[in-house]
Structure formats: structure tokens, C-alpha cells
Amino acid sequence: xxxLSKSIGTEGRTRRSHTGLIxxxxxxxxxxxxxxxxxxxxxxVSGWSVGLHLEHLWKAERGILGWVESALDEPGAFPSxxxxxxxxxxxxxxxxxxxxxxxxxxRSLPDPEVGYDLSERLAxxxxxxxxxxxxxxxxxxxxxxxxxxxxxxxxxxxWLRFLDVHHRHHEKIIRDIR
Numbered sequence: 001x002x003x004l005s006k007s008i009g010t011e012g013r014t015r016r017s018h019t020g021l022i023x024x025x026x027x028x029x030x031x032x033x034x035x036x037x038x039x040x041x042x043x044x045v046s047g048w049s050v051g052l053h054l055e056h057l058w059k060a061e062r063g064i065l066g067w068v069e070s071a072l073d074e075p076g077a078f079p080s081x082x083x084x085x086x087x088x089x090x091x092x093x094x095x096x097x098x099x100x101x102x103x104x105x106x107r108s109l110p111d112p113e114v115g116y117d118l119s120e121r122l123a124x125x126x127x128x129x130x131x132x133x134x135x136x137x138x139x140x141x142x143x144x145x146x147x148x149x150x151x152x153x154x155x156x157x158x159w160l161r162f163l164d165v166h167h168r169h170h171e172k173i174i175r176d177i178r
Contacts, residue, residue: 014140014157017164018132021061024167025126028054031174032119042177048110050177051118053170055110058121061163063107064146065128068156071144072135078144081153088151092161097169105149132160 031037031054038051048056071078084092091097132139139160145153154162 011137011140014136014160017157017160018129018136020164021160021167022126022129024057024164024171025061025122025129027171028057028167029119029122029126032122037178038118040178045176046173050174052110052112053174053177054118054122056104056108057167057170058118058125059110060104060108060166061125062121062128064159064163065125065132067146068132068139068159069128071142071146071156072138075142075144078146080143080145080155082145082147083153084148084158085150085152088148088154091151091165092154092158095165095168097165099169099173102150 031050038054039049041049046053067078083089139156142156145155146159147153148162151162
């Protein structure tokens with residue numbers, strides 16, 4: 001992982017990413033109880049409403065955190081088979097995702113007919129994220145990788161960084177919609 005692992009892979013950064021993600025989930029939970037806010041949309045900013053952005057975050061974060069837990073629970077089950085792409089490295093280092101450049105993977109697309117309590121789902125996501133706290137050193141040391149469809153292979157620590165960056169990216173869009 002060379003320079004990239006040295007530049008973005010400190011244990012302190014892993015802890016900051018975890019803390020940042022928890023804070024983002026808590027902000028999303030607070031917003032998810034406001035039915036009017038969830039329905040707010042602005043097609044000039046995004047094709048998704050505030051609620052659809054929150055559901056996308058829940059789906060993406062739940063799935064990725066599930067893989068991270070699996071990678072920690074099953075050492076060796078996931079090989080170290082690649083590195084982030086150049087674009088993936090830039091996202092991880094800069095902490096910024098440009099708008100309108102990529103399409104969300106099918107599995108993380110929000111459902112416009114959401115029939116469940118998003119606040120409850122986000123509360124479960126917070127619990128899932130909290131479970132990682134005592135394992136952050138282990139997470140940081142894990143060399144297993146899982147491929148992002150556009151950004152290359154990320155280790156669990158890099159995925160945690162990406163989730164924090166991705167969450168903040170959608171929060172900015174939500175602020176612009178509102």
C-alpha cells in the first residue's frame with residue numbers, strides 16, 4: 001500500500017473516521033424524525049429527496065460495515081487483492097467526492113416507496129458502528145480488501161474513511177436541498 005497507507009492509514013485517522021461517521025449517523029437520525037424534512041426535494045440540486053439520501057446512506061453504510069465486521073471476524077477469508085484506484089486514493093486523501101460524477105451501486109439505491117421507520121434503521125446502524133469501537137486497532141491492521149465499483153480496493157480502515165467522507169458528501173447535498 002506504500003505511500004497511500006502511510007498518508008491515510010494512521011490509527012488516529014481510523015479513530016477520527018469512526019468518530020466522524022458516528023456523528024454523521026446521529027445527525028441523520030435527528031433529521032429522520034422530521035417528516036417534512038424527509039419529503040423535501042429540489043430537483044435543481046438532486047434527483048433524490050432528503051429522505052432518499054438518508055436511505056441511501058443507511059443502505060451503503062450497513063452493507064459496508066457488515067463486510068468490515070466479516071473481514072475482522074474471519075481473518076484470511078478476504079484476500080488483500082488490490083489497492084485504491086488513483087481516483088479512490090484522491091477521495092481518501094482529500095476527503096472530498098465531486099458531485100454528479102458517479103452513480104450509486106444498485107444495492108445502495110433508495111426505494112422511493114419507503115415503508116419503514118428510517119430513524120429505527122439509523123439507530124441500528126449506530127449500534128453496528130459502535131461495535132467497531134473496541135476493534136479499531138484490529139480494523140486498522142487488517143489488510144483484507146473489498147472492491148468499490150469505481151474507486152478500487154479498500155481495506156477496512158480505508159472503507160471507514162470512505163464512509164465518513166461519503167456521509168459528509170451527502171450531508172452537503174441535503175443542506176443544499178433544504
